[in-house]
Every structure is written in structure tokens, then in C-alpha cells.
Amino acid sequence: KAGVTQTPRYLIKTRGQQVTLSCSPISGHRSVSWYQQTPGQGLQFLFEYFSETQRNKGNFPGRFSGRQFSNSRSEMNVSTLELGDSALYLCASLQGAYGYTFGSGTRLTVV
Amino acid sequence: QKEVEQNSGPLSVPEGAIASLNCTYSDRVSQSFFWYRQYSGKSPELIMSIYSNGDKEDGRFTAQLNKASQYVSLLIRDSQPSDSATYLCAGGGSSNTGKLIFGQGTTLQVKP
Numbered sequence: 001k002a003g004v005t006q007t008p009r010y011l012i013k014t015r016g017q018q019v020t021l022s023c024s025p026i027s028g029h030r031s032v033s034w035y036q037q038t039p040g041q042g043l044q045f046l047f048e049y050f051s052e053t054q055r056n057k058g059n060f061p062g063r064f065s066g067r068q069f070s071n072s073r074s075e076m077n078v079s080t081l082e083l084g085d086s087a088l089y090l091c092a093s094l095q096g097a098y099g100y101t102f103g104s105g106t107r108l109t110v111v
Numbered sequence: 112q113k114e115v116e117q118n119s120g121p122l123s124v125p126e127g128a129i130a131s132l133n134c135t136y137s138d139r140v141s142q143s144f145f146w147y148r149q150y151s152g153k154s155p156e157l158i159m160s161i162y163s164n165g166d167k168e169d170g171r172f173t174a175q176l177n178k179a180s181q182y183v184s185l186l187i188r189d190s191q192p193s194d195s196a197t198y199l200c201a202g203g204g205s206s207n208t209g210k211l212i213f214g215q216g217t218t219l220q221v222k223p
Contacts, residue, residue: 033209042216043155043199048209056210090154094209099145099160104153 002027004093004103012109018079021106023091025072031094032074034066037105038087046089049074081110114139115202117214126223130187134200134214137181141203145211146174146185149197158198159185190221 005024013019025032034046045058049068066076078085086109092100114137124130136144143162147155159174161167161183167174173186183202187194197216204210 031209033211035211035213043201043211043213045204045210045212050209056204058210088154092209092211099157100209100211101157102147102154 006091006103010107013081017081020077023074025093029093033092034076035090036087083110086110112137114212115214117200117217121218121220123220124190130190132185132198132217134183136202143203144183145201147199192221195221
């Protein structure tokens with residue numbers, strides 16, 4: 001079974017631009033969660049989607065948004081990028097009662 | 112009080128020793144807990160999940176949960192240099208809908 005696939009692996013963007021990240025969960029999994037990881041704040045929850053509906057949202061500004069498609073693939077978008085948005089963005093697929101499996105992440109650098 | 116707290120370390124143990132990693136949590140965290148291992152530059156990898164009071168063993172790893180004390184721990188027996196990594200403790204959010212609340216992580220160094 002393929003794992004959680006995130007694309008792209010690396011991105012460099014300029015302040016003020018917007019970016020879209022993609023995540024494909026483990027086949028058959030309908031829950032996708034997104035996290036931001038920075039050295040200062042650690043891993044922080046962004047939002048979770050289940051069957052195309054956002055079920056839960058973390059404490060991030062409205063510049064951070066997401067969506068989920070009928071095939072469970074999810075995208076997150078960050079608009080008007082700031083330097084502080086530089087981080088590792090991780091997507092997780094819920095593996096039933098066992099727990100959450102993370103993808104390899106997208107490393108975003110804002111310059 | 113932070114929702115999930117860990118000592119950032121580093122925790123240094125000799126090869127072959129038992130490494131003990133600890134985590135405390137607040138009332139805002141639900142009763143499902145996970146331990147993740149994260150190597151530098153990599154994404155977190157799930158090691159153990161625990162939902163009930165007591166111990167849960169998987170190979171060299173034992174997770175312990177004490178709900179009365181709001182305390183979760185991970186023991187690594189026969190520690191190997193390859194175990195050197197950051198260990199992240201996570202609890203489910205109160206709504207338990209895809210939200211994990213992470214501690215800051217403990218860096219473990221296993222010295223040959």
C-alpha cells in the first residue's frame with residue numbers, strides 16, 4: 001500500500017506570493033490533516049478534512065486554507081506569503097485506531 | 112500550562128541502556144496518545160499508540176499511560192545509536208477529529 005504522498009518536496013517563494021501544496025492520503029483513507037512544523041513552534045495543527053468537509057481548524061490566519069477532493073486528495077493554500085510561513089508542511093492520513101501516518105512533507109522557504 | 116509538555120533534552124544514554132522519555136498533558140487533551148520518532152530533516156514516524164491505562168509493549172519499545180497523573184512515557188530498551196532522534200509525544204484534541212496536539216519533542220542521543 002502506498003503511503004502518504006506530498007508534492008512538491010521543496011518550494012521557494014517570494015513574500016506576497018501564494019502557494020498550493022498537495023497531499024494524497026493512504027488509499028482508502030478519508031481523513032487528511034495538515035500541520036506546520038517550525039523550530040520555534042514545533043508541530044502545529046492547521047486543519048483536518050474528512051469526506052471533503054473541514055471538520056476541525058487550528059489557530060492560523062485566514063491566509064491558510066485547504067480543501068479536499070472526492071478522491072480524498074487534499075490541497076492547502078497559503079496566500080500573501082510572509083517570511084514566517086517558512087516551515088515544513090506535513091500532511092497526515094488517519095490509519096483507523098492505529099494512528100496518523102505522515103507524508104514526507106513539503107519544505108517551504110519564503111524569501 | 113501547555114497542553115502537551117516534554118523535556119526538550121538532550122537526553123543522553125549509552126548504547127544498550129534504557130532510555131526513558133516522558134510527557135505530561137492537560138485536561139484539554141483527549142485520552143489517545145502517540146509517540147513519534149523524527150530524524151533530522153525527515154517527517155515524524157509513528158512508533159506507538161496507547162489509549163488505556165497501563166503498559167503497551169512492541170519490541171524494544173514500551174509505552175506507559177497513567178491517566179490519573181496525566182502522564183505518558185516511552186521506554187526504549189537496549190538503546191542503539193540508530194535510536195538517536197527527536198521523540199514527539201502527541202495527544203488527540205478534545206474533539207478527536209484529526210487533530211493531534213504535539214509536545215516540543217525530546218532529543219535522544221545514544222552514545223556508542
